[in-house]
Amino acid sequence: MKLNTYLSFDGNCREAFEFYAQALGGKITAMMSFGETPASEYVSEASRSKIMHACLDVDGHDIMGTDGTPEHPHVPVQGAHVVADVATPAEAERVFAALSPGAQIQMPLAETFWAQRYGQLVDRYGVAWMVNCSQPLPGCAVESSG
Numbered sequence: 001m002k003l004n005t006y007l008s009f010d011g012n013c014r015e016a017f018e019f020y021a022q023a024l025g026g027k028i029t030a031m032m033s034f035g036e037t038p039a040s041e042y043v044s045e046a047s048r049s050k051i052m053h054a055c056l057d058v059d060g061h062d063i064m065g066t067d068g069t070p071e072h073p074h075v076p077v078q079g080a081h082v083v084a085d086v087a088t089p090a091e092a093e094r095v096f097a098a099l100s101p102g103a104q105i106q107m108p109l110a111e112t113f114w115a116q117r118y119g120q121l122v123d124r125y126g127v128a129w130m131v132n133c134s135q136p137l138p139g140c141a142v143e144s145s146g
Contacts, residue, residue: 004061004062004063005062007077007127008065008074008076009067009074009126011067013051013065013066016125017056017065019124019125020058020063023095024084024095024098026057029056029062030053030054030055030064031051031055032051032052032053032054033050034049036052044070044071046069046070050068053066081129081130082127082129084129084132085133087133091133092116092131093117096117096119099123101124105120106120106128107119107121114134117131117133
């Protein structure tokens with residue numbers, strides 16, 4: 001099973017995905033507006049330029065998204081985060097800094113008792129992120145007893 005993230009935006013999905021592609025080093029693999037669909041004749045003028053589906057591949061993991069429309073308005077998500085679990089503290093610092101412009105920093109990136117680096121922010125598009133370098137801290141590795 002592969003679990004993916006699907007995000008909803010208030011009319012700025014294209015801009016957000018272009019930002020995420022640069023910030024996360026991913027590749028946009030799909031970007032289709034409602035006006036480009038086979039059923040575009042039934043789409044309201046207000047929804048034609050909005051994104052029906054976008055997909056960003058980041059190291060084999062998909063982040064997908066859509067814009068809300070007048071018919072199906074955007075409702076911000078609460079109580080969930082996208083987690084960027086990275087391999088090194090340097091990568092955590094790079095990703096956190098890349099997502100930070102215009103963001104609300106909820107917890108600055110720092111060493112914690114569970115990770116070499118951990119931080120939380122809500123980016124300029126309203127998406128909540130956790131950046132985590134989950135490698136064990138030196139001296140905290142659990143050794144097998146068997």
